[in-house]
Amino acid sequence: MDTSIWRPILYLIGFMAFAGVNAAWLGWAERKGAAHIQRRNGPKEVGPFGLWQPLADGIKLMTKQLLIPSGTDDILFRIAPILAMIPALTSMVVIPFSGNIQARSIDMSVLLIFALASIGMFAILLGGWASGNKYAVISAARVVSQSIAYEIPMLITVITIVMITGSTNLQDIALAQQGGFWHWNIFRLEGGHFVYMWIAFLIYFICSVAETNRAPFDMAEAESELVAGYMTEYGSMGFGLFMMGEYLNIVVGACMTTILFLGGWGSPFGFLPGIWWFLIKIYILIFTIIWIRWTYPRTQIYKLLNLSWKILIPFSLVNLLVTAAFIKVF
Amino acid sequence: MQATICQTAVNPSLFSAEGFVGLIFLATIALIVVGALIATTSKRLVRCVAGLAVCFTGLAGAYYFLLSPFIAMMQMLIYVGAVSIIIAFAIMLATPENEDTAEIKGAGLAGPLGFSLGALFFSALTILGLKTHWQVFPRQGTGNLKQIGTDLLTRHAMVFELISIVLLMAILGAVVLARKGRD
Numbered sequence: 001m002d003t004s005i006w007r008p009i010l011y012l013i014g015f016m017a018f019a020g021v022n023a024a025w026l027g028w029a030e031r032k033g034a035a036h037i038q039r040r041n042g043p044k045e046v047g048p049f050g051l052w053q054p055l056a057d058g059i060k061l062m063t064k065q066l067l068i069p070s071g072t073d074d075i076l077f078r079i080a081p082i083l084a085m086i087p088a089l090t091s092m093v094v095i096p097f098s099g100n101i102q103a104r105s106i107d108m109s110v111l112l113i114f115a116l117a118s119i120g121m122f123a124i125l126l127g128g129w130a131s132g133n134k135y136a137v138i139s140a141a142r143v144v145s146q147s148i149a150y151e152i153p154m155l156i157t158v159i160t161i162v163m164i165t166g167s168t169n170l171q172d173i174a175l176a177q178q179g180g181f182w183h184w185n186i187f188r189l190e191g192g193h194f195v196y197m198w199i200a201f202l203i204y205f206i207c208s209v210a211e212t213n214r215a216p217f218d219m220a221e222a223e224s225e226l227v228a229g230y231m232t233e234y235g236s237m238g239f240g241l242f243m244m245g246e247y248l249n250i251v252v253g254a255c256m257t258t259i260l261f262l263g264g265w266g267s268p269f270g271f272l273p274g275i276w277w278f279l280i281k282i283y284i285l286i287f288t289i290i291w292i293r294w295t296y297p298r299t300q301i302y303k304l305l306n307l308s309w310k311i312l313i314p315f316s317l318v319n320l321l322v323t324a325a326f327i328k329v330f
Numbered sequence: 331m332q333a334t335i336c337q338t339a340v341n342p343s344l345f346s347a348e349g350f351v352g353l354i355f356l357a358t359i360a361l362i363v364v365g366a367l368i369a370t371t372s373k374r375l376v377r378c379v380a381g382l383a384v385c386f387t388g389l390a391g392a393y394y395f396l397l398s399p400f401i402a403m404m405q406m407l408i409y410v411g412a413v414s415i416i417i418a419f420a421i422m423l424a425t426p427e428n429e430d431t432a433e434i435k436g437a438g439l440a441g442p443l444g445f446s447l448g449a450l451f452f453s454a455l456t457i458l459g460l461k462t463h464w465q466v467f468p469r470q471g472t473g474n475l476k477q478i479g480t481d482l483l484t485r486h487a488m489v490f491e492l493i494s495i496v497l498l499m500a501i502l503g504a505v506v507l508a509r510k511g512r513d
Contacts, residue, residue, distance in 0.1 A: 076380060107474060111403040115390075118411025122383060125418055129376050137422060144419045148412065168475055 011103040015092040022251050023244035024054035030290050037294040064236035072233065073130040080127030081234065081241035087116040088248030095255045096171045098265040098275035109170040110158060113256060114151075117211065120249060121147040124213075124220060127242070128230035139229030142301055143220040147211060149308035153316040154207035157200050160323040161185055161260050174264025178273060184263040200319050201261045203312050208253040210304070212246065215293040219301045254285040355395055361388030375421045383414040397469065400478055 028043065028050065035042025043050030068074050094109035096102040106112065121143060128140025164185065165173045177183045186201045210217040221229045231242050258264060258281040265278040299307075365388055368381025390405035482490045 073374065073377070076377065079380075106399070108399055108403050111400070111407065115403045115406035115411065118407060118415070121415060122380075122410065125415060126376070126380060129418070129422060141419065141422055144415050148415070151411070 008103070011093075015089070015103070019089055019092065019248055019251075023247045024058060025051075026247040026250065026286065027057070027243065028054050029286075030293075033287070033290045034294045037291070058240070061237050061240040066236050066238065069132075069233050071132040073132065076126045076130035077233075078238075080123050080130060080230075081238040081245070083123035083126065084120060084242050084245035085248065086123075087118075087120040088245060088252050091116050091252045094170060095252070096174050096259065096264060097278055099175075099273070101275055102171060105169060105171045108168045110162065110168045110173070113170075113252065114155060114158070117249075117252075118147075118151075120245065123245070124230050127234070128220075131230065131233040133232050135226040135228075136230050136232050139220045139222070139226050139232075142222075143213065143230070146213075146217065146219055146301075146304060146308075149305050150207045150210040150312075153203055153308060153312040154211060156313070156316040156320050157204045157207070158260065160200055160320055163320075163323055163327060164188070170259050170264075174259050174266065177263040178266040180266075181263065181268040183266070184261065184268075186261040196319065196322060197261075199315065200323075201257075203316050203319070204261065205257060206307075206312065208257055209289060209292065210308070212249040212253050212289075214246075214250065214289055216296040216299050217304055218293075218298060219304055222298060224298070250286055250289055251282065254282040254289070257285055258282050354391075358388050358391030358395065361385070362392065363388075376418060379414055379418040379421060382417070383410050386410045386414060400475055 031053070032042040032050070034040075043053040046052040046056050068077060091113045093103045094106055094112055096105065124143045125140045128136040128143070131137075161173060162168055165176045167173060167176075173185075177185055177188075181187065186197055188197055213220050220226075221231065223229075226232075231239055234242060255278075258278060262281050262285075263277075265273055265275060267273045267277045362385050365381045365383070365385030369378045369385055370381075372378045372381060386405060386409040390402040390410070393399075393402040393405055
């Protein structure tokens with residue numbers, strides 16, 4: 001093991017920069033994407049194509065007063081936005097951006113990411129409750145029921161991938177899919193999994209959209225019903241941290257989908273594998289998530305729960321059984 | 331890396347790798363204690379749950395130091411991610427905020443009684459811990475996923491099956507209880 005002190009420091013700086021740039025400019029990408037989907041211009045005043053808009057927004061958010069409304073639980077109210085950032089930033093440690101760009105390749109990196117994701121849910125729960133606002137409390141309750149409902153099919157689907165690869169190490173899962181798109185888990189030719197793996201991919205992708213609280217599953221925010229849900233009482237950088245946490249969760253979700261199903265950093269045609277393919281894949285996924293948000297209207301909470309408990313969980317369980325049978329037979 | 335922790339120098343420098351690891355170990359222990367204190371002394375129930383979650387996080391760290399990273403991950407995933415959240419959920423649904431707690435008979439006794447019993451238990455454990463001649467057992471297994479899976483389905487298959495029956499019964503019980511309210 002490399003014990004040089006510079007390695008962790010460099011990775012820390014690199015990941016912080018990656019996270020910060022993504023958190024800031026995905027906000028821009030979302031506004032721009034939304035605008036073009038709705039035939040508007042979007043941000044265009046600050047810099048070319050409004051590219052400096054995130055900087056202006058950041059300065060504005062940071063210079064605003066940090067208001068703590070009376071009637072809130074002030075300690076939890078302060079902690080919640082910080083907690084919202086922790087899981088996404090920490091998850092970056094185990095994500096293999098390419099064959100050799102990974103801070104630590106630990107054995108149970110898949111489990112680590114899902115273990116950390118639960119902290120993000122806790123942040124929204126505490127933030128919503130601490131606001132002392134009825135809408136925020138309803139939103140916190142929704143987040144819990146939604147996250148628990150969608151964690152189950154998500155984890156079951158991940159188990160199928162772990163079974164196929166035989167490892168819970170993300171690096172190994174990515175390595176097993178190298179050399180052309182026909183090796184990717186989504187259309188894997190060997191073992192006969194290609195027949196139905198796209199169903200697993202769909203289940204996983206729907207769950208990851210739901211887990212990151214994105215429309216059409218953003219029941220926690222639901223501005224038409226709940227003002228802004230758990231973010232109602234937050235202003236200035238508290239709100240900023242929640243937004244950054246949301247975008248970072250999307251990035252981590254896209255990274256996980258890429259590694260589990262789309263071959264990680266492998267190239268689709270078998271040449272030049274590397275970090276660029278990884279980045280291309282995650283940004284295509286992120287664009288898809290933005291695209292979905294501005295295309296489909298928000299569902300209702302009971303429909304959302306029905307989708308998980310009555311459709312996704314049975315499908316993922318059948319998928320698990322079929323995968324086990326395929327592994328045993330072939 | 332972890333296997334070497336217990337065998338290296340007795341008083342490592344703070345800036346060496348071992349010293350740093352020791353510092354992190356102390357931090358996890360502090361997390362457990364602070365979390366437990368918040369969970370037991372806080373007046374607001376949601377803060378108690380937050381303290382419980384902090385305590386569970388510290389426990390996950392302790393499991394990691396006990397060379398079982400899998401249990402540590404599961405501790406985070408199940409106890410922080412599911413159990414504390416379900417408790418918080420139940421509290422938010424059940425109690426109105428800032429409601430005065432009902433007077434319980436002899437509530438004044440609870441503090442001193444609990445404290446003395448706790449002190450007794452603590453001192454008994456401390457004496458036991460100091461008096462016992464501890465044997466260091468050789469490490470069994472590697473603590474990795476494969477080993478745990480094999481053990482669960484061979485040596486501990488009975489326990490494994492029993493646990494699943496208990497969980498199934500709990501689920502059925504929950505469904506029965508929940509259905510009563512419907513009709």
